[in-house]
Every structure is written in C-alpha cells, then in structure tokens.
Amino acid sequence: MTPSPQCSQFIRGWESCKLTPYRDQVGLWTVGWGHLLQPGDPRVPITQADADALFEHELLHVGDAVDALVPTLHQCEYDACVSLSFNIGVGAFSRSTLLRRLNDGGDAASQFLAWDKVTIGGVLTTSKGLHRRRYAEMMMYEYADYSGRP
Secondary structure, eight states, rough: OOHHHHHHHHHHHHHHHHEEEEEOOSSEEEEEEEEEETTTTTOOOOHHHHHHHHHHHHHHHHHHHHHHHOOOOOHHHHHHHHHHHHHHHHHHTTTHHEEEHHHHHHOOGGGGGOOOEEETTTTEEEOHHHHHHHHHHHHHHHOOOOOOOO
C-alpha cells in the first residue's frame, strides 16, 4: 500500500514548508515539510525542489514502515497511521498502544489522541495544535474524512 494523494495533501497542510532551518516546538532542528535534521546535518536553506524531494522520500519510507507493521488496513486507516508516523516517527509508532490495538483488533482510533503532547522544559504538555491534528487523523481513520487540515 502507498500513501494516497489525499494523505500527502493532509500532511503538507499540517507541516507547512520552511526552506530555512528552524527549531520546532520542542527545539529540534527542522527544515522543509517537517524534515528533522540530524546532528551534523548542515543548517542551511534548501530549495523548494529539495524540500519536495525530501518529503516524497520520507513519505514513502514511512508508508513502507506502516505497511510492514500493520498487515491489513483500509486506505483511510493506513493514511491516518502514515500521517501520525510521519509526525511522531516510525520508532514511536512501532512501540505504540495504537499499533498494538490495530494488530490485536482493539479500539485503535481513540489512541490517536494519546499523541497530543510535547515535552517542554521537562514537562509533558498538551499541544492545542497536536490535539487538533490527532483529532483530524482520528476522523480520517474512522470516517475517511481528510478535511481536517488547517
């Protein structure tokens, strides 16, 4: 399975594109469509073409990981998991209760909302923006509603 065009548009709507590296909400260096810079990566501006290429590469990588972790999903469920994994990272998704519930037939949808927090100054804090995104992903997962982007 691969991420749908609606999934790509949804993620782009939440991530926005910044060609100059910046620190995200938790202080991590980021560039483009939410591309996390690794230690040692140059912190220099990139072109729109570079940002788009990074996004497409990462989207396919995340999609492949979700596909390997969850054998059977409808497209909207898969896309919601891809959006979540793109944002929180495949490693976090692979250890999540949401994934366990997906694979054991439990209620996975409600678990999207568990990922609406960030650690700021050592304190786990609910992010209004992440809460809105997680709710929109939950609606995508449950109802194939891709309209919840900003």
